[in-house]
Amino acid sequence: MALCDYERHAAERIPAPLRAYIDGAGADGLTADANLAAWQAIRLQGRVLADLRGADTGLHLLGLDLPHPLILAPVAFHRLVHPEGETATVLAAGATGSLIVVSTQASLPLEQIATAAHGPLWFQLYMQPRREDTLRLVRRAEDAGYRALVVTVDAPVNGLRNMEQRAGLPHHRSAQHARPRWRKPRSQRDTRHGGPGWSSLARPLRAGGSRHRALRRRP
Template identity: 70%
Template sequence: MTQAIPPDVVALEDYQRLATAILPAPALAYVDGAGADGLTAQANLAAWQGLRLQSRLLCDMRGAHTALQLLGLDLPHPFLLAPVAFHGLAHAEAEHATALGAAATGSLMVVSTQSGLPLEEIAARAQGPFWFQLYIQPERADTLSLVRRAEAAGYRALVVTVDAPVNGIRNMETRAGFTLPKGLRAINLDGLHPPRIRAEPGRAATFLGLLDQAPRWEDIGWLKSQTRLPLLLKGIMSAHDAGLAVEAGADGLIVSNHGGRTLDTLPATAEALPAVVREVAGRIPVLCDGGIRRGTDALKALALGAAAVLVGRPQVHALAVGGAAGVAHMLTILRAELEVAMALTGRRRLGEIDASVLWPADSGR
């Protein structure tokens, strides 16, 4: 069923506004909630807004485009859909609708391990490119089972989330009493071994066995040896970890603080991105997420060295408001905004976007 997009939806903030009125309060707390006081989530937005652009006039813009090549894929624009769990919270057709909206715009979708639909079903109905986001499981056999399923289903890369060995403290979810509705679960984890945790009153599971089974750097090397797919690590926020990731054989990195949902008071991704890019020094592509809400945000990320950007919460907002059509429209808005920003900064291609797009920090001196 095609949902009509309200005529006053012209920016991603409009989708968020309408989704706030549509989604039940507990589901909204899950989608929009963040770790602890939400300071990192707020910083993600503020950091992009705080960067200024420098215009360029009378430039030759003939043949301008936003196309790129990324890990063997030809993509029409640099906006990817970040892995987000449980799309069924926002729409009856769940990940199927998101994948359809992505395909309509040629966008790459990263499917979450914690999708509410089997990864094979999503892939079978998807019409565009897709990667699989992987949480390394306590048992290597279970991790390998997920990898083999993704390979067989046609996923083009593995995105390993490395920044959430435990969940962050999410006060908004707790206050709202969020629980998954009946019938919605992380279906791809059915039959896998759960973490072995010993119970102790008054203590979290973090130091009661959960971390004993958490992934380590040697697990990345092992995983790389087990698959033919490109391997990206999502959650890199420092030059130190970026260097270790390259040594471990990663084919790409995603600068991400999990949307501010894990450790609060981490820096914004816009702040962390330059150091990661310098450390990687062009050896592998670096992507970035966290607070991307405008085409100008993407332009700034590319100027700081990102090859592409990912959007998380906005896809759920658009899905709740307009289903597949909403997701497609949301991505179309971002691409149009990027094209305008490139035109006004005199950049015909993504490869021409560099630090000179940004207004110098010391220009007022």
């Protein structure tokens, strides 16, 4: 299967408001379009009749010996699309020998994610308004065994998420990691792990009828 096949299958199973959160870019999406065009412009140089003895996809990166150069980028709120959230993702990463970068806005505590992991973890860090909160996050990641920090420095404010607004997705920006004692918005008071889940979207979308029924997990 190609990546576009996964996108097509996801569109058949994930409600439109949730797809807007996953697929949506900031504002008019100009940067996202440019990124995709740059990716598609990359060409692999084919070499035929080459001696492949001793060929190896492995690499040494920041003290880690990895079987291949594929890294799972940080993505927020995995529990929106799977009840096991990031714990399922780290299991998949371990099974494929992939390094994974866990998001500050993960839907499960970073310690719980680390316990389920069978491979190396990095932690994506959003700088917090208070220096002591940022340091607390760093110490938690260090104590849980994360091997490196991936610091996001280009998000001093939230971007305009027009696709999400048009789709009617409830606005979730609180994170389990960043604010362990954050006050939950009304639409999130049924979640026990800090981030929004399936049930968080059910009530705000209840008036949508068929959209609400689509939120039920399929076998």
